[in-house]
Amino acid sequence: MAKREKAAFAVGTRFDGLPDALLDWYGRHARTLPWRIGPGERGRGIVPDPYRVWLAEIMLQQTTVPHAAGYFETFTRTWPTVEALASAADEDVMAAWAGLGYYARARNLLKCAREVAARGDWPRTEAGLRELPGIGPYTAGAVAALAFNRRSAAVDGNVDRVFARLLATQGEWKDEKRRIAHIVRDLVPEDRPGEFAEALMDLGATVCTPKRPNCLICPIRTWCTAYAEGEPERYPVKPAKKAKPVRYGEVYIVRGASGVAVETRPPQGLLGGMLGLPTTDWREDGAAARLDWIGDAQEIGEVKHVFTHFELRLKVVAVNAEGVVPSHYELREEEGVAGALPSVFKKALKLAS
Known part of the structure; x- marks a missing residue:
């Protein structure tokens, strides 16, 4: 049958x-x-x-x-x-x-x-x-x-x-x-x-x-x-959900005279192709190293965001853009950038405002 x-x-x-x-x-x-x-x-x-x-x-x-x-x-x-x-x-x-x-x-x-x-x-x-x-x-x-x-x-x-x-x-x-x-x-x-x-x-x-x-x-x-x-x-009777792993990193609010530093993220992977703020790798061991071009910086708080498979906790770090900023970042007017950012980066930018 x-x-x-x-x-x-x-x-x-x-x-x-x-x-x-x-x-x-x-x-x-x-x-x-x-x-x-x-x-x-x-x-x-x-x-x-x-x-x-x-x-x-x-x-x-x-x-x-x-x-x-x-x-x-x-x-x-x-x-x-x-x-x-x-x-x-x-x-x-x-x-x-x-x-x-x-x-x-x-x-x-x-x-x-x-x-x-x-x-x-x-x-x-x-x-x-x-x-x-x-x-x-x-x-x-x-x-x-x-x-x-x-x-x-x-x-x-x-x-x-x-x-x-x-x-x-x-x-x-x-x-x-x-x-x-x-x-x-x-x-x-x-x-x-x-x-x-x-x-x-x-x-x-x-x-x-x-x-x-x-x-x-x-x-x-x-x-x-x-x-x-x-x-x-x-009902429905479902199996208990597994606890999501937690990943850690830093995100940088790099401000200069003409705006805030952003990049277009690589096309593949999480948030691929989206506009993003400079950030370290996101790791479960919490040992992500600060980006080597970051100079004068001040940690101002933390944001949390839940993705499908993990929870993310990012330290938000304010940076003065007078130092050297790598060429693949660009400074854009902050007000215009905010609406195009994924939620996790919006949270960081709001915290730093």
Whole structure:
């Protein structure tokens, strides 16, 4: 028996009626978001712009809707089409992305836009979308469903949480996530896959929240085992998170008559291609040596920043730029630089202000 058949058999009649109940609720309570068309508009022949759908999905990875919305408006105003974005200068896009975090997304954003522009159009299938840079299983499923109304499953953390509660999952989380993905795929209605995906996203974001889920207004609580148990917040049951390692270093606020010293970081690696302040290596042993060209300096405090895989603690050091500054740094007006810096460097510059 094929995997697809196994998944369908596993679902059986357990969730009969759930998609209809969820879609009815979505029709009344859908969020208004700048990258969305409204509920029911697909039925009137209105087609979402795949560029806007894709851009929003990339921005929303590890980012909240309120935080991403302003960036989305800026990007679509500056680069209204995928072709416009493909033609943009790398440094302009990286500067516009500053503050959204996870900067590999911005580099892949440009690669993907340029490949789509070179192809002349977007792939219409989940498999075709997976071939593009920076598009993984969730994003491919989301874009296929939302932009092209394909019967694809868009399973993110919100959807995992909803179904972990519906099922009251008890097994290994990796196995349960695979099980959830199969079940969601089987439940996607043939005629409204895009709205079904959006409905699940909205349910997880507004009702079935990580803390204090509002079960009394949940349209699918009839099917929810965790609600019947009276302990929805118990789920999903995940393995304990490992403590993040801590790395240490120094960051330098080098001021001269014409501004503050900055550099464009190497294209590969953490914060690659972004504008940055001079900094030492970031090491777990805390033994990073001060840059050899740093002269008269004063330590003014420390900033902390959490990345995906580690926590960073940087001593902030103020430096007078009258000494020799290596040629790959440039002095730029401080007010203009601040908006283009990643968050960790913004924190340091603010501390030194």
